Amino acid sequence: MTRAQQRKQHAFVIRQLTARELKRKYARSYLGIVWSVLNPLLSMAVLSLIFSQLFRRSIDNYPIYYLTGYILWQAFTGATTSAMTTLVDNKALLLKVKFPMELFVLTRAYTALINLGYSLAAYVVMLAVFQVTPKWTMAFSVVIIACLFLFALGLSYILATAYVFFGDVRHLYTVVLTLWMYCSAIFYPVEQLQGPIRAVIDANPLYVYIHCLRKAVMSGALPTGFELAQMLLWGVGTAAVGYWVFRRSKNRIMQRV
Amino acid sequence: MGIWEGHRRASRRMPRDPAVDIEVRNVTMEFRRAKDEATSLKELAVRTLRRQHSYETFRALDRVSFSIRKGEVVGIVGTNGSGKSTLLKIISGALVPTCGQVLVDKSKVQLLTLGTGFDLELTGRENVYLNGAIIGYTKRYIDEKYDQIVAFAELEGFMEEKVRNYSSGMVSRLGFAIATVRDTPEILILDEVLSVGDLFFRKKSEARIREMIHGGSTVLIVSHSTSVIRGNCSKAIWIEKGKLRAMGDPKSVCDAYEGMKGG
Numbered sequence: 053m054t055r056a057q058q059r060k061q062h063a064f065v066i067r068q069l070t071a072r073e074l075k076r077k078y079a080r081s082y083l084g085i086v087w088s089v090l091n092p093l094l095s096m097a098v099l100s101l102i103f104s105q106l107f108r109r110s111i112d113n114y115p116i117y118y119l120t121g122y123i124l125w126q127a128f129t130g131a132t133t134s135a136m137t138t139l140v141d142n143k144a145l146l147l148k149v150k151f152p153m154e155l156f157v158l159t160r161a162y163t164a165l166i167n168l169g170y171s172l173a174a175y176v177v178m179l180a181v182f183q184v185t186p187k188w189t190m191a192f193s194v195v196i197i198a199c200l201f202l203f204a205l206g207l208s209y210i211l212a213t214a215y216v217f218f219g220d221v222r223h224l225y226t227v228v229l230t231l232w233m234y235c236s237a238i239f240y241p242v243e244q245l246q247g248p249i250r251a252v253i254d255a256n257p258l259y260v261y262i263h264c265l266r267k268a269v270m271s272g273a274l275p276t277g278f279e280l281a282q283m284l285l286w287g288v289g290t291a292a293v294g295y296w297v298f299r300r301s302k303n304r305i306m307q308r309v
Numbered sequence: 310m311g312i313w314e315g316h317r318r319a320s321r322r323m324p325r326d327p328a329v330d331i332e333v334r335n336v337t338m339e340f341r342r343a344k345d346e347a348t349s350l351k352e353l354a355v356r357t358l359r360r361q362h363s364y365e366t367f368r369a370l371d372r373v374s375f376s377i378r379k380g381e382v383v384g385i386v387g388t389n390g391s392g393k394s395t396l397l398k399i400i401s402g403a404l405v406p407t408c409g410q411v412l413v414d415k416s417k418v419q420l421l422t423l424g425t426g427f428d429l430e431l432t433g434r435e436n437v438y439l440n441g442a443i444i445g446y447t448k449r450y451i452d453e454k455y456d457q458i459v460a461f462a463e464l465e466g467f468m469e470e471k472v473r474n475y476s477s478g479m480v481s482r483l484g485f486a487i488a489t490v491r492d493t494p495e496i497l498i499l500d501e502v503l504s505v506g507d508l509f510f511r512k513k514s515e516a517r518i519r520e521m522i523h524g525g526s527t528v529l530i531v532s533h534s535t536s537v538i539r540g541n542c543s544k545a546i547w548i549e550k551g552k553l554r555a556m557g558d559p560k561s562v563c564d565a566y567e568g569m570k571g572g
Binding site: 071150307 | 340420435471
């Protein structure tokens with residue numbers, strides 16, 4: 053098999069596995085795949101109802117401020133938490149397959165990306181409802197999401213490896229995620245914070261992604277050079293480190309699974 | 310540098326003698342198991358602090374060597390936990406042995422196992438594509454062979470139904486049909502696949518396996534059933550507790566194996 057054929061085959065495997073994940077998710081429901089848009093839309097409606105009363109004075113168009121952070125956060129947690137358990141979930145397949153087991157991790161992250169696509173469809177509806185005018189800077193969200201995807205993928209590799217050896221990484225990660233969420237300024241205005249906490253938030257890669265998307269969507273501004281460098285470095289760097297860790301542990305993973 | 314590395318890799322992986330397909334040289338596989346292993350981070354932290362790491366090594370394979378020539382049909386027998394499946398995993402490249410090496414062209418090896426990789430929530434058709442993709446078929450190939458798979462599994466009219474509603478016989482028939490639709494690979498490894506479905510289907514599946522065996526490829530069969538090995542193989546290997554106990558004529562090896570089980 054040539055390299056190109058192999059690539060094509062891997063892409064086919066990823067598509068099949070992703071289709072399976074998506075179909076499974078709505079397997080027993082009547083509306084099926086419609087829920088992929090409906091679910092984010094409904095939760096967005098609920099959240100904007102509740103939170104728009106809360107920070108009305110300090111943030112313009114609070115629901116959109118909140119939703120922008122919310123969908124990126126959901127995509128990130130969706131990718132990492134599902135990818136974490138993928139090797140253990142697909143244990144039986146691991147020994148049978150001929151393709152590299154990286155694809156299992158990649159599939160879960162890719163599934164989260166597809167789900168983010170559905171959320172974005174709902175998000176566009178909300179943008180129209182809250183009368184956000186379309187801007188050309190919105191196109192930059194593709195770059196932001198690509199960087200976020202790489203970041204999530206790299207972390208997924210590390211978590212998936214760790215989970216094979218230590219089952220309670222999952223519980224620990226839930227706690228870490230809670231802390232991480234509060235440090236990502238998803239539902240509160242970051243300007244209210246000062247001092248060391250503010251420094252933590254500014255250094256938080258997820259906050260950078262969220263912040264840049266908010267700027268692109270709400271105020272029509274591009275990220276500064278520094279922010280762009282941060283996004284790229286976090287994305288590419290984490291992906292590279294994660295991949296390296298995964299490759300190194302591959303053999304031990306096979307022995308353990 | 311690149312060329313040199315490529316050369317080294319190639320010479321390490323393939324047998325030198327062109328008439329030999331698989332060469333297993335002094336393969337030892339050890340699994341390091343911590344005594345009541347730390348399965349949580351907390352335990353690991355506590356133990357690291359107290360320096361209480363005690364490992365025991367479990368030797369699944371102990372200096373096993375043999376070689377299989379092209380076109381041979383070799384049966385592997387041994388009781389459960391004797392190291393048979395570890396050996397298969399090493400030959401098919403899923404595991405790397407602790408010591409020793411296996412010389413084989415991995416691109417020619419095809420491992421055939423059943424009963425894994427089905428998703429109950431998907432329909433039969435979706436499972437054919439999913440399972441096919443996983444074992445390395447291209448989309449075009451599956452499109453082409455789809456009707457043949459369904460016909461062989463005798464599942465016409467059930468393919469749009471969820472596999473959840475299938476009987477276990479139907480599931481294994483479909484699994485067998487997907488796995489064996491391909492042209493026979495050069496090196497075929499069969500891991501307990503010769504007892505699928507009801508009596509009628511079993512005859513059909515055995516005929517298909519015979520066809521593959523007599524298609525001129527090198528075949529490795531792992532089975533509990535010595536009659537399968539007596540009936541199909543040209544050579545047998547008996548592995549017990551990770552050690553090679555006997556190798557040679559299938560009849561005498563199977564007799565010796567049964568003698569041990571009896572006594």
